[in-house]
Amino acid sequence: MPWEALTEALEALAPAQQIGVILPNSVPFAALAPFLPQLSLVAIAFPAYADGRGFSLARQIRRADFTGEIRASGPLIADQFAYALSCGFDTIELPEASAARQPVPQWLHARESFSATYQRGYEATERNILDQRRAAKAAGRLAAERA
CATH class of the missing domain: 3.20.20.70 (Aldolase class I)
Incomplete structure (x- = not known):
């Protein structure tokens, strides 16, 4: 219609x-x-x-x-x-x-x-690429502080 x-x-x-x-x-x-x-x-x-x-x-x-x-x-x-x-x-x-x-x-x-998107809120189970990059940077900083 x-x-x-x-x-x-x-x-x-x-x-x-x-x-x-x-x-x-x-x-x-x-x-x-x-x-x-x-x-x-x-x-x-x-x-x-x-x-x-x-x-x-x-x-x-x-x-x-x-x-x-x-x-x-x-x-x-x-x-x-x-x-x-x-x-x-x-x-x-x-x-x-x-x-x-x-x-x-x-x-x-x-x-x-x-396997990932740039936009937030599209995949319920996956973080978007930006969030993945931020998490990797934060993990890298945390590892550097502990070293």
Whole structure:
């Protein structure tokens, strides 16, 4: 369902029914938030791989405790896969031309290539690179003081 038709479609549904929406990555989270309880899928359109607004939107949606599927739709590249997953995306829908250039094995390899992030708050079990560096420096200072 396109973003522009969401309000009308939700009014026509029974209260317990849920639907999915395709929205531009330029939609502010505040505009989407009231609809989240009635959505089972949020597909965020990426007009280009270099337009990262969809990553921020996905992160805001997950932080609002949305448990449905979040899908990135557009010409992303495999190098963005690990970051997309850490932002809260469940699936990536690629145009045929993009999928032909980077087949599934390339995406799976890219997912495993990154073990840490630069941003805080994306991985629940791992510290980000900055925190790891700070901890290493502090441990080095502590070892030097004891020597």
